[in-house]
Amino acid sequence: MLTGRIGCGIEIGTGSRPPIVRDLQGGVPQGTYSPAPEAAWVKDGCVDTGITDEGGLGLGPQQAVTCDSQYAEAKIVDIVDGGERTARTECPIDTDGFLDRPTGETACLRNLAGPHAGDPGKGGGILRVGDCIYAPDDGRAPPTERECYDRDGPGKIRSFAKKKAQCRDGDTATRRAAPTPVICHGAGAAAVRLGPVAETGACVKKPAALSLPGLGTSVRTPAQVACSDKTAWARVLGAARGKDRCPSATDYTLTSSLSYPSTSCLRRL
Template sequence: MPPGGMGPGQMATMPSAGIPGLPQQTPRKKGRLIALLAVGGAVVAVLLAATAVVVVRNGSDEPSGPVAAEQCIDKRLDLSGKSSTLRSVPSALRVGCKSDQAKGRITKVLRAGEGTFGGFTFSSEGCPDDSDGGARVRVSDTDTRYWDVCVRNLKGPHPGDPGMGGGQIGPGDCISGEVAFNREVPCSSSDWYGKVIARVAQESQCPSPRTMETAKMSSSSDPRPVLCLGAGGGVVGPGDCIKDPTYSFLGLEKADCNDRAAVAKITGRVRTKNECPAESDKYMEAKEEAYLPILCIKQLRPTLKEQLDDLGRT
């Protein structure tokens, strides 16, 4: 067979496609191209994931729709005004609770309304006991619709905590002598009159025998208008001594039992004189309606009135 010729049954080999003198493309190169595309796809996926993370991190938790409990506002609540139940409250805007502007969290929505925005007062009765106070909230500066809400500060101090002087009046809180105005004051202040040991619907529900006096909230619609006051502050109880009440316009005033100003020691506060303890030698009766109208006493020294009466008999 001549060199390069075809033997019997053989077919001629066709020349490979391509440009003479250049290396031929191989399947390996195609595989590398596929691999590169695959790697490129992975890069794209990673970039998309990173973008998603950025979007989530930079996203806002600004709520939408009506104002609701557990949302946040841009004001914190501190003590202000003369009454804890009817005092000026701040106007505030709703913000996301993760925002740097968030200062308080809404604990309850009391009511919604619409109108001008400015100086106003509203009752915070009906707020949860741990609320620091109330606020009137809008969702934007241009909104005329508002919501009256109860609020607890995101950070302390909390005026609504027992004895701190703000929020709802309840057990552990103190009131001033201006009980007609239901003024709550911090128990650390010098002018607190009585400490609340219970808040009830009727005087008969006050805990006995710890309740010495009662005071009533001014709101006729309040479901628990009666404040039960225990001994302490200006409220006298068994073991306390009192000054001469002859010409006192401030009511009974306490005195150190070892002081000459003390004229009597309280032995009990009861409903009828027959309930006075055995060591009592006198009693005083309230001129006005009182929770416990009889004050049982053991006299330490004569009052000015008794001394003057004795002079008149000589």
């Protein structure tokens, strides 16, 4: 919604809904605006609050309205008992987001128009094949959905299973609280940094090695410098999801489980 000011202390909102005139000094809303009449909270009904492209609740009073109302933003595709945690496994697969009700139920919502955070890879709604997840290696936090960085991940879901042994070769198995408790997914679920460590074509210094007791030798993230700098050591050929995916001209690789893509492909200068 766009907003503008007129006169002294008056704000006018403009958009698809009737204008709202508010006193900027904190007074009660003024003018002819009145809220939409409430409707029943039922499956296939609608609400005046949509789901953002990140999967959160948009602006609005969060009340049920008729679906032919100009205030309707999202459809109630189902209502389930329990909070959002339960809804994430019991709502329909095309759910964009959730709205808790004072009764203890949760409404499963699907926007009447895009964006649809519940679509595969978009970062919201119900976990489904094609979505991407964040899952720390230590297992201390449950897997959570996030928007995919590219067509392969990170942590792109390939299937769900009852047992870890049912995941196909090459998949990582992560447990969750659900009727099908195992998520079979690709690499990169533990990554906290999305995107290459250094730009393709850039030059970097030789990274410093760090000896960690019980963990062997680790290498710090290389510092990027001008290729003409006397400390420049290697040129970045690109980033890949593994050493075997680097260009043939690669001399060195640096891999980090906290980055996605995980491997930097380097060519010695």
